[in-house]
Amino acid sequence: MSSDKKYVPSSPTAKWVEDRLPLMGLIYSSLGSGFSAPRNLNYMWNFGVLAGFMLVVQIVTGIVLAMHYIPHIDFAFDSVQHIRRDVNYGWLLQAIHANGASMFFMVVYVHILRGFYFGSYKSPREILWFLGIIIYLIMMATGFMGYVLPWGQMSFWGAKVITNLFSAFDFIPFIGDGIVEWLWGGFAVGQPTLNRFYSLHYLLPFVLVGVVILHIWALHIPGSTNPLGIDADGPYDKIPFHPYYTAKDAFGLGVFVIFFSIFVFYMPDFLGHPDNYIKADPLVTPAHIVPEWYYLPFYAILRAIPDKLLGVVAMFSSILILFAMPWLDGARVRSMRFRPLSQFFFWIFVVNTLFLGYLGQLSPDDILGFGWTALTYAQISTFLYFAHFLLVMPLVSRMETTKPVPISIAAAVLDANKKG
Amino acid sequence: MINNIAIKGLLASTLTVLLFISNANAAGEAKHPERNTYSSAGVLGKFDIPSIQRGLQVYVEVCAACHSMDLVAFRALEEIGYNEDEVKAIAAEYEYEDLLDDDGELMFRSGIPADYFPSPFINDKQARSANGGALPPDFSTLVKAREHLSFLPWASTYGEDYVVALMTGYHEEVPSTAPEGFELASGLYYNDYYEGNAIAMAPPLFDDMVEYADGTPATMHQMGYDVANFMSWASDPTMQERKEMGLVVMLYMIVFVTLLYFTNKRIWRKIKKGEDIDPTKL
Numbered sequence: 001m002s003s004d005k006k007y008v009p010s011s012p013t014a015k016w017v018e019d020r021l022p023l024m025g026l027i028y029s030s031l032g033s034g035f036s037a038p039r040n041l042n043y044m045w046n047f048g049v050l051a052g053f054m055l056v057v058q059i060v061t062g063i064v065l066a067m068h069y070i071p072h073i074d075f076a077f078d079s080v081q082h083i084r085r086d087v088n089y090g091w092l093l094q095a096i097h098a099n100g101a102s103m104f105f106m107v108v109y110v111h112i113l114r115g116f117y118f119g120s121y122k123s124p125r126e127i128l129w130f131l132g133i134i135i136y137l138i139m140m141a142t143g144f145m146g147y148v149l150p151w152g153q154m155s156f157w158g159a160k161v162i163t164n165l166f167s168a169f170d171f172i173p174f175i176g177d178g179i180v181e182w183l184w185g186g187f188a189v190g191q192p193t194l195n196r197f198y199s200l201h202y203l204l205p206f207v208l209v210g211v212v213i214l215h216i217w218a219l220h221i222p223g224s225t226n227p228l229g230i231d232a233d234g235p236y237d238k239i240p241f242h243p244y245y246t247a248k249d250a251f252g253l254g255v256f257v258i259f260f261s262i263f264v265f266y267m268p269d270f271l272g273h274p275d276n277y278i279k280a281d282p283l284v285t286p287a288h289i290v291p292e293w294y295y296l297p298f299y300a301i302l303r304a305i306p307d308k309l310l311g312v313v314a315m316f317s318s319i320l321i322l323f324a325m326p327w328l329d330g331a332r333v334r335s336m337r338f339r340p341l342s343q344f345f346f347w348i349f350v351v352n353t354l355f356l357g358y359l360g361q362l363s364p365d366d367i368l369g370f371g372w373t374a375l376t377y378a379q380i381s382t383f384l385y386f387a388h389f390l391l392v393m394p395l396v397s398r399m400e401t402t403k404p405v406p407i408s409i410a411a412a413v414l415d416a417n418k419k420g
Numbered sequence: 421m422i423n424n425i426a427i428k429g430l431l432a433s434t435l436t437v438l439l440f441i442s443n444a445n446a447a448g449e450a451k452h453p454e455r456n457t458y459s460s461a462g463v464l465g466k467f468d469i470p471s472i473q474r475g476l477q478v479y480v481e482v483c484a485a486c487h488s489m490d491l492v493a494f495r496a497l498e499e500i501g502y503n504e505d506e507v508k509a510i511a512a513e514y515e516y517e518d519l520l521d522d523d524g525e526l527m528f529r530s531g532i533p534a535d536y537f538p539s540p541f542i543n544d545k546q547a548r549s550a551n552g553g554a555l556p557p558d559f560s561t562l563v564k565a566r567e568h569l570s571f572l573p574w575a576s577t578y579g580e581d582y583v584v585a586l587m588t589g590y591h592e593e594v595p596s597t598a599p600e601g602f603e604l605a606s607g608l609y610y611n612d613y614y615e616g617n618a619i620a621m622a623p624p625l626f627d628d629m630v631e632y633a634d635g636t637p638a639t640m641h642q643m644g645y646d647v648a649n650f651m652s653w654a655s656d657p658t659m660q661e662r663k664e665m666g667l668v669v670m671l672y673m674i675v676f677v678t679l680l681y682f683t684n685k686r687i688w689r690k691i692k693k694g695e696d697i698d699p700t701k702l
Contacts, residue, residue, distance in 0.1 A: 039691060081491045081560065084658065091658040092665070236697040244691060247684040254677035261673065265666025266463060270569050277565035277655070278557075287615075411702055413694040 005034050005240070030220060036238035037245055038226035040409050044118070045224060045245075046252035047111040053253060054104035055212065059205050061097040065090075069149065071198035073191050076151035077279045095268040096260075101143050102271045103260050105294035108136060117346055119334030120225045126326045128218040133322050135211050140295070140319075142204040145197040147292055152276030157289045159197070160189045165302070168309040188282065226409060229335025234408035288363060296360030297353050301385065303364055304378035314382065321389050328389055331397035338403040341396050349388045356381045451612040453577060453585035456645065460580075460652060460659060463667070467660050468649050469501040474632050475650025476500070478643050481630050483559070486551060486621075488539035491560035492654050495533040499657055507533045514538050552607045554620030563648070563655040579655065580648040585613040587644030590623040 007028035009015035018024055028034040068087050070079040083090035112132070115121055121129035148159045163183045170176040185192025223232060232238050263270060271293060275286050291299050298315050305311035336343040356378065362368075364375040406412040459468040476497070479489070494511035498504065511531035516538070518527040531538075541547035548555050557565075563579030570576045589612040594604050598617060604610055608618040625643045632638050653659070690696055 078491060085491070085496070091662060095662070235701055236694075239691055243687050247680075247687045251677065251680040251684045254673060254680045258670065258673045258677060261666065261669050265662055265669060267569070268662070269564060269567065274565050274567050277561040408702060410694065410697045414697055414699060414702075417694050 004029065004036050007032075007034055030216070031246075032242045033240040035220065035241040037224050037241050038232040038237060038409055039239045039244075040226050040228060040413060041224060041245070041248075042227050043248075043252060044110070044114040044227075046249055046256075047107045047114060049249045050107040050253065050256050051104065051111055052212065053256075054100060054107060055205065055208060058097060058100050058104060059209075061093045061100065062202070062205065064093055065097055066202060069198075071149070071195050073151060073194055073280070076149060076194060080150045092264070095264045099260070099263045099268060099271060101146060102263070102292070102294065103256075104139065105143065107256070108139065109294075112136065113350065116349075117336050117343075118225050118227060119229050119329070119331070119336070121322075121325045122329065122331075122334050123326065124222045125218075125225065128215065128222075129326065130323060131211055131215040131218055133319070135208060135215060137319065138204055138208050138211065142201060142208065143292065143294065145201040145204075148194065148197045149201060150276060151194065151280045152273075153278045153280055153284070153286050154273045154276045154289070156189060156280035156282065157286055158291055159193060161289055162291070163189065163193070165308075165312050165315075168312040171309075225334060227335060227337060228406060228409060228412055229333060229337070230405055230409065232409055234410050236410035236413075237408055288361075290361050293357065293361075296358075297356035297385075298360075300356040300360035300378045301382045303360075304375065304382040314386075318385060321386070324389070325393070328393045329397045330394060331400065331402070333402045333405055338405055339397075339400055340403070341400045342393075345388065345392050345396060348384075352381055352384045352388070356385065450615050450617065451585070451589070453581040453613055455574075455578070455581055456584055456648075458580055458649065458652075460649070463663060465659065465663055467500065467653055470634060470636075471646045471649040472500045472653050473502075474634065474636060474643075475646035475648070475653075477633065478625075478630055478647045479559070479650055482624060482643075483647065484537070484540060486540055486547070486556040487559050488541070488556075489537040489559040489654060490539060491536070491558075493534060493536045494531065496657060500653060504533075511535055552620050556621070559651055559654055561655050563652045565655075580652045582613065583648035583651055584641070584644045586611060586619075587625050587647070588641055589613040 007018070007022075007025035009018045009024070014024065025034075065083060068079065068083045068090065070076060080094065083094050085091075087093075115129065115132070144158075144162060148155045163180055166179045166183060169179055172179075175182075181187060183193070184190070185196060223238075226232060273290065273292075290296070298318055301318050302311045302315040305314050331339060331342065333339055336346055359374050359378045359381060362374040364373065364378070366374040368374055368377055406415065459466050459471075479487075494507050497507050497510060502510070511533050514531040514535070514537075515528050516531055516535055518529040521527050541550065544555055563583065565579070566577070566582045567579035568577040591610045591612070594602055594610050595612075597612070598610065602617065604618055608620055609622060610617055611619045625640045625647075627640050628638050629640075629643065630638050636642060
C-alpha cells in the first residue's frame with residue numbers, strides 16, 4: 001500500500017483533458033488516493049486542514065462583507081452595523097468573519113505546537129517550517145489590519161499603539177523619522193490609514209494563499225511527519241490520503257465546525273472587546289488598550305522590556321527565533337515521545353506562553369501573587385520564553401538520553417495491537 | 421498517546437484559566453451589577469416583546485431627551501411587535517428636514533418608517549454644552565459596549581444588568597460605602613455601579629414617571645428593566661434569529677458528525693489493527 005498510485009483517467013473525455021491540462025492528476029496525487037501519508041497520524045494532524053478551511057472561510061465571508069463595508073472614518077463603524085442589521089444574513093457573515101479570525105489563530109497555534117512537539121521543523125522539513133512562519137507573520141499583519149476596519153475605539157487605539165511601535169526605529173538615518181507618518185499616510189491615524197489597511201487587508205489573504213500553496217508543495221516533498229517521528233519508508237508505513245485521511249479530516253472538521261458555531265451563534269462577542277462597540281474617538285483614550293487575544297503573549301514581551309527599541313526588537317525576535325529552531329534543536333530523534341526531558345520543557349514553554357498572554361491583558365502595575373507586579377512577572381516570563389530557545393533547547397536536545405525508537409511505523413502498529 | 425497529549429494540554433490550560441480566575445475581580449472599584457432574569461438569555465432566548473415595547477415608551481418619553489439612537493430606523497420596530505400602521509404613526513411624530521423649495525428654503529416633512537430616530541442635539545458640542553460637559557452616549561450599541569464577558573459567568577458583566585444597576589444605583593448623598601476620601605464634584609451624582617462612582621447624568625428615572633400603556637406599575641426598577649430590554653434589542657436586533665438558526669445548525673452538525681465518526685471508524689477498521697501488514701516482510 002505504500003507506493004503512490006498514478007492517476008488513470010476513467011473516460012476518453014477525461015483522458016483528452018488530462019493530456020492537455022493534468023489538473024485532475026495534480027489533485028489526485030496531492031489530496032487523493034495518489035498521495036500517501038504515514039498510517040499513524042493522530043488528530044493533531046487535522047489542524048493543517050482546519051487552518052486551510054479557515055483561510056477559505058475568511059476569504060469567502062470577507063469578499064461578501066467588502067461588498068457592504070465602507071472604508072471611511074465617518075461611515076466604517078455605521079457600515080458594519082448596517083451589515084449586522086440590514087444586510088441579508090449580514091449578522092451571520094460578520095460573526096463568522098470576526099470569530100473566524102480567532103478560530104484561524106487557534107487552529108494555527110495548535111498546528112505550530114504540534115510541530116514543536118513532534119519535531120516537524122527538523123531536517124528535511126526546514127523550508128516547510130520557514131514557510132509556516134511566514135504564513136503566521138502574514139496572518140498577524142492581516143488580522144491586525146482587519147481589526148482596525150470596524151473603526152471602534154479599540155480598532156483606532158490599537159492601530160495607534162501598534163503603528164507607533166515603528167517610531168522605535170527613528171535612529172535609522174533619513175527614513176527613521178518618517179516611518180510612522182509613512183505608515184499612517186498623515187500625521188495621525190486617520191482616513192489614509194484606514195483606507196490603506198482596507199486595501200492591504202483585502203490583498204494579504206491572497207498572498208497567504210500563495211504561500212500556503214508553497215507550504216503544501218514543500219510538505220509533499222518529504223511527506224508528513226508522524227507521531228513516532230521516524231521516516232515512513234517501510235513497505236507498510238504509508239496509506240493513501242484518500243479515503244483514510246479525507247475521512248479522518250472530515251470528522252475533525254465537523255467537530256471543529258461545532259466548536260466554531262458555539263461562538264458564532266451563542267457568544268459572538270466573547271472574543272472581542274466591548275470598547276469596539278463605541279465609535280472611534282481620537283480625543284477619548286480607553287482605560288486599557290489591549291490587542292486581540294492572539295497577540296497578547298507578544299504584547300506582554302513588548303511591555304516587559306523598559307526600553308522601547310529593545311522591546312520592539314524582543315517582540316519581533318520572539319517570533320523570528322522560530323526560524324532558528326531546526327539548528328537550536330540538535331536531537332537526532334524528532335518526536336518528543338522519546339525525549340521525556342524535552343517534553344517536560346515543552347509543556348513548561350506552553351504554560352509560560354499562556355501566562356504571558358494572561359499578563360498581556362493586565363495593566364503592567366497590577367499586583368499579582370507575592371506582591372509582585374504584572375511587569376515583574378512579564379519580565380520573568382519573557383526571560384523563560386527566550387531561555388527555552390537559547391538555553392534549554394540547544395542543551396537538552398543534545399544531552400538528553402532518548403528512549404528507544406521503533407524500527408518502523410508498521411512494526412509499531414503491530415506492537416501496539418499485540419499489547420491491546 | 422493522543423490522550424496523553426490531550427490530558428497534558430488540558431492541565432496546562434486549566435492552570436492558566438485558574439490564573440485568570442484569581443484576578444477576575446481585582447480591577448475596578450464600582451460594584452458588580454446583580455444578574456437579573458431575561459427571556460432573551462440562554463440558548464433558546466426570545467425577545468420579551470411587552471417589556472421591549474414598554475422600554476421603547478421609556479426611551480421616547482424620558483431618555484430620548486438627551487440620548488440619540490442613530491442606527492435604529494423606525495422600520496426596525498416591526499421586529500418588536502408593531503404593525504406597519506403603528507410604525508408609520510410612531511415615525512410621523514417626528515419632523516425631518518426635507519428638500520429645498522423653489523426659493524431655496526428648507527422644507528420639513530414628518531417622519532416615515534425608513535427614517536432613523538432623530539438625535540436630540542445637532543452635534544456633540546451642543547450635547548456636551550447642554551449636559552455639563554458630558555456627552556450622553558448613543559443607545560444604538562450601548563448594551564454591547566458595556567458588556568464585559570469573562571470565562572466565568574459570575575465574573576461577567578452583562579450589558580442589560582449594567583443598565584438596570586445604573587438606573588437604580590443612585591444615592592442622594594455620598595454613602596458610607598464610597599471609596600475612602602471620595603469627594604463628589606459639583607454637578608455630578610453618586611452611583612454605585614459607575615466606574616469612579618461620579619456620573620454626570622442626574623438620576624433619570626422615578627417611580628410613576630411614565631404611565632405604561634399596558635397598565636404595568638411603572639416602578640423605577642421596572643422602567644430600568646424595560647429600557648434595558650429595549651436597549652439590548654437595539655444593540656443586537658438579530659439575537660433571536662441568530663439563536664434559532666444556531667439550534668438548527670447544532671442539531672444538524674451533531675447528527676452529521678456522528679455519521680462522520682462511524683464512517684471514519686469503519687474505513688479505518690483494518691488499517692487500525694494492522695491487518696494489511698505482512699509481518700514477514702517488515
